[in-house]
Amino acid sequence: MSDASKEWPLWEVFVRGKGGLSHRHVGSVHAADAKMAVEHARDTYTRRMEGVSLWVVPSAQITASDPGDAAALFEPAEDKIYRHPTFYSIPDHIKHI
Amino acid sequence: MYTTDMTGKKTAQPVAEDPARVAAFEARVANDEFIEPKDWMPEAYRRTLIRQISQHAHSEIVGMLPEGNWITRAPNLRRKAILLAKVQDEGGHGLYLYAAAETLGVSRDEMTEALLSGKAKYSTIFNYPTLTWADIGAIGWLVDGAAIMNQVPLQRTSYGPYARAMVRICKEESFHQRQGYEIMMHLAQGTPEQKRMAQDALDRWWQPSLMMFGPPDDKSPNTEQSMRWRIKRETNDELRQKFVDITVPQAEAIGLKAPDPALKWNEARGHYDFGEVDWDEFWAVVKGDGPVAKERMQARRKAWDDGAWVREAARVHAVKRAAAKLAAE
């Protein structure tokens, strides 16, 4: 009936909920091209005013970090607590800081 | 239910996986962490999820048929617009779920083919016919009601994309149930003939709705593992009892009666007692003997085959345009 290569490509869908917010990943759709992907994204993910703007990106174009690298990538931040304002103790009588 | 494993087989144990990795995985799940697509997972978990999520997706898609049957005959424009929106939602639910299953490495076409060839299951409830307009009320109230009961706990299921699809679906299901109950309410308050229609629909959909939660716990071999994996969060019998407890007073409130002579409030248990479900009928429907099972699959196959040239034309057109664009650059 069909082989995998005959499938319409997969697109990742991002919706901006309202002005002032970033686009957020909501799911994916299959579509032959970008224009159709936007139409499908609209019908699939915004039937109840969930958004004011859509992005669609071919899923194959996304490069993701490897979960196996998570420790190497993100753990170094753990011992750099001096990057947070609460690391510094300032006497109570000093105001507006 | 949509998500109850109806193959009835015990999931095969995985072959030769690193016990340390399996243990780490089990610990993460036990700790209510979410598993995401690129995380390592046992093969049996992946396969079970693919089966469960795709079966749920198929149920949403096939579930469009019994109600679609009444769109052109809805009694007025308001009801028609509502039913259209509801059926469109079910299509959307199917798509969210197919997309979630695809993150586990199965293709959309593979899932479609599994459905059309009869290899994949879908909820038995959709193999019953919608004979009158009241059936549309009964489906929204009972079938979507049972779906909600099952799906709310799955918003906390261990697989991230599945949990997120469930959150989206649950938000939409509440409208489905309320519009269905409203239809029943109006019929029950209408002429004696309308009230009879409502009762008749309840009579026919009651048992099939109870069956949606799947076989009794002692006949549900994969429940324990699924609970441990957090891909099922309450047992079939627990959910069924909850459904009965909630639904019986809703029927009484509009002067309808669930068709079960054994139905009785049990003060000591704090639950309704109810009669045994006809499990022979359930298993017959699972095996393909549903009253309209053949028609359902014929309709799905026809839609797929009739759409083939459209899918192909759009694909070829997109490839050609991309090539032309590349040449022009």
Ligand SMILES: [Fe+2]
């Ligand atoms: Fe649904």
Ligand SMILES: [Fe+2]
């Ligand atoms: Fe559902």
Ligand SMILES: [Fe+2]
């Ligand atoms: Fe629904």
